[in-house]
Amino acid sequence: MDYSNLRRQAASLKKGLFDQGHLDEQFRQVEDLQDEASPNFVEEVVVVFFKDSGRLISNLEQALEKYPRDFNRWDAYMQQLKGSCSSIGASRMKNECMSFRDNCGQRSVEGCMGSLQKLKREHAILRQKLESYFQVTLEAPPCQSWCHDRWIISINLLTDVCMFTMQLLRQVGPAGAATRPAM
Amino acid sequence: SLSCQAHTPPAFPLPHSNSIHLLLHQAKHTLALSSPMAVAIAEAPFHVLAVDDSVLDRKLIERLLKTSSFQVTTVDSGTKALEFLGLHDEDASISSVHQDVEVNVNLIITDYCMPGMTGYDLLKKIKESSSFRDIPVVIMSSENIPSRINRCLEEGANEFFLKPVRLSDMSKLKPHIMKSRCKEHCHQDEDLLSNSETNPTNNSSSSSDTITISSSNPTDNSSGDTISSSNPTDNSSG
Numbered sequence: 001m002d003y004s005n006l007r008r009q010a011a012s013l014k015k016g017l018f019d020q021g022h023l024d025e026q027f028r029q030v031e032d033l034q035d036e037a038s039p040n041f042v043e044e045v046v047v048v049f050f051k052d053s054g055r056l057i058s059n060l061e062q063a064l065e066k067y068p069r070d071f072n073r074w075d076a077y078m079q080q081l082k083g084s085c086s087s088i089g090a091s092r093m094k095n096e097c098m099s100f101r102d103n104c105g106q107r108s109v110e111g112c113m114g115s116l117q118k119l120k121r122e123h124a125i126l127r128q129k130l131e132s133y134f135q136v137t138l139e140a141p142p143c144q145s146w147c148h149d150r151w152i153i154s155i156n157l158l159t160d161v162c163m164f165t166m167q168l169l170r171q172v173g174p175a176g177a178a179t180r181p182a183m
Numbered sequence: 184s185l186s187c188q189a190h191t192p193p194a195f196p197l198p199h200s201n202s203i204h205l206l207l208h209q210a211k212h213t214l215a216l217s218s219p220m221a222v223a224i225a226e227a228p229f230h231v232l233a234v235d236d237s238v239l240d241r242k243l244i245e246r247l248l249k250t251s252s253f254q255v256t257t258v259d260s261g262t263k264a265l266e267f268l269g270l271h272d273e274d275a276s277i278s279s280v281h282q283d284v285e286v287n288v289n290l291i292i293t294d295y296c297m298p299g300m301t302g303y304d305l306l307k308k309i310k311e312s313s314s315f316r317d318i319p320v321v322i323m324s325s326e327n328i329p330s331r332i333n334r335c336l337e338e339g340a341n342e343f344f345l346k347p348v349r350l351s352d353m354s355k356l357k358p359h360i361m362k363s364r365c366k367e368h369c370h371q372d373e374d375l376l377s378n379s380e381t382n383p384t385n386n387s388s389s390s391s392d393t394i395t396i397s398s399s400n401p402t403d404n405s406s407g408d409t410i411s412s413s414n415p416t417d418n419s420s421g
Contacts, residue, residue, distance in 0.1 A: 032350060
């Protein structure tokens with residue numbers, strides 16, 4: 001198992017998230033809080049974020065239907081969602097939240113609906129990208145110490161030795177009789 | 184959790200009192216005139232009460248505080264915060280006499296925008312209470328509104344954090360705690376002084392636990408009142 005390849009993949013996925021503006025510096029602040037005492041902190045936070053934001057979006061959609069043109073109420077829901085996005089560094093989502101609030105200010109129902117659709121799309125994209133990222137990071141745990149690497153190298157070496165031995169034994173055949181390759 | 188985690192084993196069993204400083208004061212008051220003795224006090228981590236209606240922000244602030252070596256309790260509303268402190272919502276000036284658990288909170292950090300009781304309302308209640316008015320209060324908000332910030336500071340808030348709160352903000356908390364403990368010390372000095380003049384046996388503290396103090400070396404510690412803080416794992420670098 002080549003962990004270094006997976007780790008490269010994870011780093012590349014993460015870089016993409018930042019380069020494409022899905023995540024900003026705040027996400028790095030959250031990562032800094034992860035340590036031996038709380039080794040899955042980032043993933044836990046992300047899980048809480050998607051649960052929370054999913055709920056808020058759902059509440060907002062209900063409010064859009066139940067309270068037409070109640071821009072103050074819609075704005076209040078969106079303020080909560082914007083806060084969550086800001087806390088985790090979900091940059092693109094945060095921008096759509098701000099756009100929605102602007103539309104509330106301008107009392108534009110069409111504008112609000114448009115912003116909400118964009119927000120939901122960004123929400124889905126971010127979720128999918130972060131899921132891929134965590135999938136890869138879980139398969140390739142970060143190297144905590146040289147011992148871990150040595151251990152991996154030893155396992156690989158042992159596996160290779162076993163494979164080689166087995167191949168040798170197959171060639172030698174049962175009861176020591178050698179299977180000569182066809183001439 | 185409310186359990187105090189001592190960094191060094193205490194030299195004597197500590198009661199759960201509202202203030203370790205008060206304990207020191209009682210000891211001094213009782214023993215200062217008799218034989219000098221050293222009183223060893225174990226330093227517990229500072230206890231912060233964090234109030235935020237957002238589950239995500241509660242998770243983050245808890246981690247931020249724990250990483251900075253604070254003991255943390257989180258609640259999701261101002262009402263729950265008052266309950267935790269043992270204050271009644273309707274009349275916060277009277278603290279509950281029959282508390283099951285004695286609360287020792289060194290700082291309160293609260294979100295501003297919360298449904299029902301806002302952070303500002305909570306701040307006012309705390310400042311109205313005789314038991315808790317000296318506890319430093321920090322307000323957090325995602326909106327940078329100068330009039331809001333000023334209103335809070337005028338009402339007695341010690342600090343205002345703009346969200347999202349960062350690790351580097353945590354280093355601003357301890358100075359407020361240390362300042363308030365000095366202030367508390369001064370209040371108690373005045374209280375004890377006035378009490379001993381009128382009624383020498385009147386104990387102004389709410390704690391009625393007995394203190395067992397073992398004498399160690401005979402150095403007189405009545406001059407130096409400093410309580411050294413031991414926070415070896417302080418990670419408050421941004």
